[in-house]
Amino acid sequence: MRTLVTNLKGRCLFDVSMKSQIDGLICVQSEEVTEPCLDKYIKGGTVRIENQDPLDVCEKITNIIRGAKKHGEVYVAFDGDFIGALLSFAANKEGVDAIFACFQEKSFRLPGMKMDISETRLKILEVLDSENCTAITIGKKVGISRSMVYKHLSNLMEMGLIKQSQMFEKYSITKAGKMVII
Numbered sequence: 172m173r174t175l176v177t178n179l180k181g182r183c184l185f186d187v188s189m190k191s192q193i194d195g196l197i198c199v200q201s202e203e204v205t206e207p208c209l210d211k212y213i214k215g216g217t218v219r220i221e222n223q224d225p226l227d228v229c230e231k232i233t234n235i236i237r238g239a240k241k242h243g244e245v246y247v248a249f250d251g252d253f254i255g256a257l258l259s260f261a262a263n264k265e266g267v268d269a270i271f272a273c274f275q276e277k278s279f280r281l282p283g284m285k286m287d288i289s290e291t292r293l294k295i296l297e298v299l300d301s302e303n304c305t306a307i308t309i310g311k312k313v314g315i316s317r318s319m320v321y322k323h324l325s326n327l328m329e330m331g332l333i334k335q336s337q338m339f340e341k342y343s344i345t346k347a348g349k350m351v352i353i
Contacts, residue, residue, distance in 0.1 A: 172243035174215070176235055178254045183273035187248040190278065191269060195242070197235055201254050220254055226346060228254065230353045232261045244268040248278065260350065288351060291315060292323050296352050299333055299344040309342065
């Protein structure tokens with residue numbers, strides 16, 4: 172089964188649906204939808220996002236994608252609104268089968284992007300999600316050398332996933348980092 176998870180409407184939704192030959196459709200919308208998303212033609216439904224907290228919305232979208240993956244291939248299509256940006260992020264993070272974007276009523280397929288998050292970096296993010304830590308504490312909890320800790324911390328800071336306190340002793344996870352470990 173091919174499922175499309177999208178926030179698109181109108182012509183772009185129709186175009187992506189035809190290009191991807193989907194069997195199921197999950198529309199993710201932030202406002203009340205007056206007209207159902209192709210419900211007459213394709214089985215699926217609409218998920219309304221009322222919360223504006225990016226972490227909560229990203230978690231909800233990630234769970235939708237993971238649930239759809241249990242039934243087969245998952246495609247994601249989005250436009251440039253708030254939900255579209257988080258759909259794009261979650262699609263890349265979860266490694267969906269295809270990603271489409273819509274710009275000026277034209278849809279096109281995007282290449283998938285691979286996030287450079289190793290298991291060790293994920294462990295570091297998980298440690299920092301529970302508490303702010305020094306590099307030494309992180310090394311002990313993750314089980315890596317001090318030099319490797321600093322290498323990973325440097326890369327995670329460059330990606331904007333963690334930050335260092337003003338006293339330069341402790342590290343903490345950012346909202347972007349929290350989105351990665353959802």
